Amino acid sequence: MKACGKVHKYGDNVDTDVIIPARYLNTPDMQELAQHCMEDIDKDFDQFLKMFTWNYLQKHFIKQDNLSVTKEEALAEAKSLAAAQFAQYGMPSAPEDMLAGYAEKILADKDQGQKIYEKLYEAKVVEDVKSKIKVTEKAVSAEDFAKLAQAL
Structure with a gap:
């Protein structure tokens, strides 16, 4: 069997x-x-499987294409996050040294730092993949579309 x-x-x-x-x-x-x-x-297995697959693909592209996130990129992202938080609390133009210090604290926090690096890596992977894919639009009849869909 x-x-x-x-x-x-x-x-x-x-x-x-x-x-x-x-x-x-x-x-x-x-x-x-x-x-x-x-x-x-x-209950959440389908969602888990999609997330797992995306994480696997990200790691593949990061390794294959030698993608990296620098400390400066992470600091810039953390500063942007800090500026948004200060603006939320009524300080739309916080001093640069205050933003830099707060950004360092954000990156020092294990969870927040990891989220920032993950976000930056994800953006780099998406841009990397977009640069390799060529999308062309083509008008097809409903019958041809049905045939194409069935072939998948």
């Missing part, structure tokens, strides 16, 4: 109530029961 398909491995100790939630155990139809299999553990 040969089986084909996707496999998603779950961690250890998966509770039987997660495999088939108790609220569906009185369902006599096996196909109906199968639709609810793992649904409580899978």
Whole structure:
């Protein structure tokens, strides 16, 4: 026998109530029961898979194309963030030395610093990919579009 398909491995100790939630155990139809299999553990799985795939692709392009974010770029982004925060609280033109000091504190915070670097890397990857892709527009009939869509 040969089986084909996707496999998603779950961690250890998966509770039987997660495999088939108790609220569906009185369902006599096996196909109906199968639709609810793992649904409580899978609520966010599609979103997780998209995020995981994007992170994997980002790392690939960062390595392949030798993309990097400099400390100066991160500081500039942190200063921009600091300026926006000061403006929110009524200081639309904070002194440069104050912004620089606050930007350093933002980058020193592990979580905030990581978010800034991730944002900058993501922007660089998107620009890198955009530079490699050529988009052309082409008018097609509804029938041709349906054929193209089916081919995918």
